[in-house]
Amino acid sequence: xxxxxxxxxxxxxxxxxxxxxxxxxxxGIGSDLNWYQQKxxxxxxxLIYEISSLQRGVPSRFSASGSETEFILTIHGLQPExxxxxxxxxxxxYPYTFGQGTKLEIK
Amino acid sequence: xxxxxxSGGALVQPGGSxxxxxxxxGFPFSxxxxxWVRQAPGKGLEWVANIKPDGSEKFYVDSxxxxxxxxxxxxxxxxxxxxxxxxxxxxxxxxxxxDTAVVGVESWGQGTLVTVSS
Numbered sequence: 767x768x769x770x771x772x773x774x775x776x777x778x779x780x781x782x783x784x785x786x787x788x789x790x791x792x793x794g795i796g797s798d799l800n801w802y803q804q805k806x807x808x809x810x811x812x813l814i815y816e817i818s819s820l821q822r823g824v825p826s827r828f829s830a831s832g833s834e835t836e837f838i839l840t841i842h843g844l845q846p847e848x849x850x851x852x853x854x855x856x857x858x859x860y861p862y863t864f865g866q867g868t869k870l871e872i873k
Numbered sequence: 874x875x876x877x878x879x880s881g882g883a884l885v886q887p888g889g890s891x892x893x894x895x896x897x898x899g900f901p902f903s904x905x906x907x908x909w910v911r912q913a914p915g916k917g918l919e920w921v922a923n924i925k926p927d928g929s930e931k932f933y934v935d936s937x938x939x940x941x942x943x944x945x946x947x948x949x950x951x952x953x954x955x956x957x958x959x960x961x962x963x964x965x966x967x968x969x970x971x972d973t974a975v976v977g978v979e980s981w982g983q984g985t986l987v988t989v990s991s
Contacts, residue, residue: 810910815976855918
């Protein structure tokens with residue numbers, strides 16, 4: 767199975783900061799990379815699909831980039847509602863695999 | 874509006890069985906791949922299985938192969954996960970989700986808790 771390694775596993779930041787989260791795949795996954803946000807007790811929410819496409823309704827402060835094995839999620843100008851856990855997911859080959867998650871906390 | 878409602882979670886003993894259900898509305902269910910994802914308490918997300926719109930293809934994570942079966946009833950807009958020989962490490966919130974060709978795993982149910990314990 768393809769391993770997805772996220773870094774960092776946790777991150778402290780302040781409102782207004784810019785943060786980046788990285789996801790590395792153990793092999794090339796083309797463009798089949800999504801990013802999700804999850805808040806405690808809630809289902810995940812799709813933010814980004816196909817590496818860099820913003821899901822409808824997601825604020826433009828979220829952006830993403832990357833290719834093949836290295837992918838980056840960036841949040842520009844953190845808002846209070848952005849403090850959550852973020853996951854990447856590869857849908858290139860079965861079994862689909864998630865990164866282990868990055869918990870974004872308020873500094 | 875896409876809506877997915879998960880149900881069927883319960884406390885079950887090791888070795889036991891359980892059937893989870895997910896009822897879909899707001900979209901043509903029979904046209905979409907559907908997926909189960911789980912999350913153990915305090916842990917990350919794990920993709921479990923998915924199924925083709927007509928039910929003819931199914932894929933599973935290795936840890937559940939031979940124990941779990943994904944199925945669907947398109948006439949009832951319903952997705953199922955039959956879980957047998959349950960183990961303590963199957964304890965998790967189970968989410969159903971819609972899986973599209975372009976966007977991938979997108980809309981999610983609210984989740985249903987399965988606890989495997991004696």
